[in-house]
Amino acid sequence: MKEKTNHHNLKKALSRAPKHLLKIVSLKRKKFHPELRKVHKEHKISKQTLFYIKEYGKNSNVSKTIIKESIKILILASVISSLGGLALEQVRNSFLSIIPLLILLPSLNNVIGNYGTIISSRFSTMLYEGKIKGKLWKNSEVKKLFIQVTVLAVLCAIGSSLIAIGITSFSSEGISLQLAIKVFFIVLIDMVVITNVLFFVAIRAGIYIYRKKEDPSNFLIPLTTSVTDFANMAILALLIVLLF
């Protein structure tokens, strides 16, 4: 009853409001397409599902939508990754001579890139499910994801570097204790720093893209993987210059 009165009062106030204010009020209604709101009300299908159908439904050209939405970010990602590769190309000889780091290169890219994919897709799903409301740092789901990812980064850094050092020590090249310690710290610093940067990039970009009514999955994964690649190569190149 109270709600009805409030609604009535609001309607009354709006009828007396100047035209330019009415335009601002009407902006809110455009959050979803009017047809989408209508279908949501009539058939009780969630707006998120309808949004997915809007993107990839029967009347849309799925492959064209995917290419159109992904191509720009993928090309940008390629350029960024190539820049990372260029940084490594500058220390080519030193890098190729540190066997454990060469062995670890795909693993590092993988593990760090995976965090990009995990954070991006979990955050995309949270956005679709409407779990992201209010202040981000107070959101328990986001906080939990951040702690999980950081703990995992430390565990993976320790595990992967120990395995790579172990493999190299059994090869004909062998490995000195000093080199092993340097490799261990390079991997640990690299992984923890990048994972944290990645988290903030994914979340900020995810919210921005979702608000633009696009599918965050199409943007976030290429974006985070390329940021990761570039940062990974750049930090590796920097640490190689500093430590070797």
Place this chain on the structure above:
Amino acid sequence: MEEKTSKLFDKGFKEILSAQFFAIIGGLIAGIVLAVYTDKIFLIPGMLIILPGFMAMRGSISGTFASRISSGLFLRVINPKETHSQLIKGNIRGSFMLGIIVSLVLGLIAFLFNYFIMGSLTPLIILIPFLAGILSNFILTPLTLFATIYIFKKGHDPNNIIGPFIMTVGDVTSIVSLLLVVFLLI
């Protein structure tokens, strides 16, 4: 305190940890291949420029493909029993085309870097990622689709597992594809 810890180390955490373990092992296999064939793979100048981009591109395209399929499965827009639906076919076509276009762009970027920054003319650097991209597409696209649906059917969240799985398989596939093409062309 104990409740907080158990909440943190939940099913999702364990899923990611086991997937990351798989990623490390897969990455190390790719790394060993890389270390063994260093003299072949890095024979052409600029391969170190292509390599991270190529591996990331494969992971990005297959990762977004898997993420779209996962969202569709969770929203019940995609039926896990119907793999020939228009939505899935469109996704496959889109991912395949993206793989080809981006591989070509990567080659062009490396070619331009080589020419303008290093001063060497290497047209082969355009062809290598392009052919390797097509080759890896044929392996990774169907594998991603069936792995995502399989994981979903098993009651797990594909978002936690498929990313690391695809990245790992993608890295090994990328390096092996590049190596095969290098062996074929040189």
